[in-house]
Every structure is written in C-alpha cells, then in structure tokens.
Amino acid sequence: MPGFLSLLAGAALALAAAVAALAALLLAWRQPSASRRAASAALLLALPFVLFIASRPLVARDLPPIHDVTTDLAEPPQFRSLPLRPDNLAGTGSLAAWRRIHAAGYPDIQPVTIPRPAGDVLSDARKLAAARGWDIARFDVTAGALEATASTSYIRFKDDVVVRVRPSADGTQSIVDMRSVSRVGISDFGVNAKRIREFLGDLAAR
Numbered sequence: 556m557p558g559f560l561s562l563l564a565g566a567a568l569a570l571a572a573a574v575a576a577l578a579a580l581l582l583a584w585r586q587p588s589a590s591r592r593a594a595s596a597a598l599l600l601a602l603p604f605v606l607f608i609a610s611r612p613l614v615a616r617d618l619p620p621i622h623d624v625t626t627d628l629a630e631p632p633q634f635r636s637l638p639l640r641p642d643n644l645a646g647t648g649s650l651a652a653w654r655r656i657h658a659a660g661y662p663d664i665q666p667v668t669i670p671r672p673a674g675d676v677l678s679d680a681r682k683l684a685a686a687r688g689w690d691i692a693r694f695d696v697t698a699g700a701l702e703a704t705a706s707t708s709y710i711r712f713k714d715d716v717v718v719r720v721r722p723s724a725d726g727t728q729s730i731v732d733m734r735s736v737s738r739v740g741i742s743d744f745g746v747n748a749k750r751i752r753e754f755l756g757d758l759a760a761r
Contacts, residue, residue: 619660622737632719636693646741
C-alpha cells in the first residue's frame, strides 16, 4: 500500500504541475521564447504521467471485475502453503457469479496439454517461476503442484500463483492448470490473466 499511495501522491503532484505549466505557458505566450520553452518542457514532463493514471479506469472498463483467474473453473487448483484471501469473492458475491463473470471475460484461459511427462513439466515450471523472480512456497512432485508469489510492477503488489500438473491417461502427456490471485483489490486490470497466458505459453514452448 505505501507504493500505491506514493503513486497516487505522485499523480496529484503531476496534475498540479501540469496545471501550473499550462497556466505559465499561457501567460508566457507573448514573452521571450525561453519562458515558453521552460513552460512547455514542464507540461511535457508532467502530462504523460497524468494521462497514464487517468487511463487506468479506461483500461479496466472492458475487463471483468475479478482478481482470481484460473484455467479450471469447475475445479480450480487449490493453495496449500499460501493462504487464499478471506474476501476472495469480493466484487462478485458468490462462487457462481465469479464463474459466470470469469467465463464471459476470459474464455481463452484454458488448460494446456504438453507432450512431456508430468515430472519434467513441473520441473520446468519451477525453473520458469524462479527465472521470473517469483518466491516459491511449495514444490510438490507427488501432488504435481507448485505455489509461488509474484510481485507486480514497482508498487510490489503481491499475487499468489498455483500451478497444477497432472499426467494424461497414458502418462505421455501433461495437463497443466494454473491459478493466479491478487491479494488486494477487486479488479486486477487483467494482470493475472496476462500472467497465466505468458507463463503457460513459455512452459509449452520449452
């Protein structure tokens, strides 16, 4: 939260700077070019940050208002070492509503089948998680599960991840499910879905 509050404070300062720079630019319009250049530079420095913060609600507008994303809605991978937040249904109110919103918003988030043994795939998942800087909390070959915590952006929001790897009926392939959950907030701005897409894509490509 300190990082988030700092971001908001920075946005407020940038907005004040942009307004002041715009006013200075108007006042200096008929002044020497040096004054106009200074005001223009100040406006160009402040305005992009203000526009970035202001665009965040627009980004979230077309995304489902959820923070728990998984490839398996019927039987989501379960956390064993990392606790699931007590208010995990915040914003949806019920498990059925969460499933309905999730299915409509992220129809592409599905399990992947990888033509490698489950043990090898789980080992590759651990390597990928470590390469991404995730803090691994559980690696259970017998259960075919990996749990880890990922940090989002410089604000360092914590998202918890569980990867489940199960062998196919003949044992030659692996069925991989994944779940990514934000610890705070209601909407995650699509971060968890993006994480799942990228991680499973990289895992399948190894």
